[in-house]
Amino acid sequence: MKITSLITLTFFLLSTCNQNNTVTEGEQIIIDAVEAHGGVRYEEGHFEFVFRKKKYTFQNDGEKFQYTARYERNGKQYYDLMTNDQFERTVDGLKVDLDAKTMGGARESLNSVIYFATLPHKLLDKSVNKKYIGEVEVKNKKYKVVKVTFNQEGGGKDYEDQYHYWINKQTNLIDFLAYNYKVNGGGVRFREAYNPRSVGGILFQDYVNYKAEVGTPLIELTKLWEQGQLKELSRIDTEDVKELRKTRI
Numbered sequence: 001m002k003i004t005s006l007i008t009l010t011f012f013l014l015s016t017c018n019q020n021n022t023v024t025e026g027e028q029i030i031i032d033a034v035e036a037h038g039g040v041r042y043e044e045g046h047f048e049f050v051f052r053k054k055k056y057t058f059q060n061d062g063e064k065f066q067y068t069a070r071y072e073r074n075g076k077q078y079y080d081l082m083t084n085d086q087f088e089r090t091v092d093g094l095k096v097d098l099d100a101k102t103m104g105g106a107r108e109s110l111n112s113v114i115y116f117a118t119l120p121h122k123l124l125d126k127s128v129n130k131k132y133i134g135e136v137e138v139k140n141k142k143y144k145v146v147k148v149t150f151n152q153e154g155g156g157k158d159y160e161d162q163y164h165y166w167i168n169k170q171t172n173l174i175d176f177l178a179y180n181y182k183v184n185g186g187g188v189r190f191r192e193a194y195n196p197r198s199v200g201g202i203l204f205q206d207y208v209n210y211k212a213e214v215g216t217p218l219i220e221l222t223k224l225w226e227q228g229q230l231k232e233l234s235r236i237d238t239e240d241v242k243e244l245r246k247t248r249i
Helices: 003-016 025-037 100-117 218-226
Strands: 046-051 054-061 064-073 076-083 087-091 094-096 128-138 141-150 162-168 174-181 187-199 202-212 231-236 239-243
Touching (some): 025 162, 054 100, 141 174, 174 218, 187 218, 187 239
Antiparallel strands (some): 046 239, 076 087, 087 094, 128 141, 162 174, 187 202, 202 231
């Protein structure tokens, strides 16, 4: 990484921590993970990928962002565009008006796909609380475990969800993550990363998605996974990743 890029990244990372610019252990672990996964490339990159037959793009320029999704539904071509301050949808090239509920759901869906595809970048947001809760061993590898919670302000409609990230002590990469949620009766999920590959300086990973019983403590999930007690639900595959030419947002 160039020295100027490293300085830029360091300044940005410090600005996301608390107002006194003091970095907690949990924050530092996430900072190291972001650098290992792509660092400053998250702040200047423009990428495209396919997820479940929809084509997505994301582009960042510091605090500015632009996310898009293209897909077909009932023979019509949909295009969703989201930036810091707007969301719009076109169908067969014509802009359509959306009610508040539909727009809210569309925004959350698009943001969620980009969030998981670009982990751990979004963990730097100011609304994200990061707490180091200890070290564990999983299949003879040592991991630092970070608990993540969200502030109500800026944390989205699912701000009450909780996450754990298992970060490889040797590589600083996220090998496992888990979360719980409360909507639709609640649930617990555990994800195992696989198929890591670097595209344009960013590490993209796919995940095996497992289900656990509601109420299962997140910290216990790696043990249950090792014991084969988790049920596989799906694969979270980010396909056909391409780096695009950067455009003005």
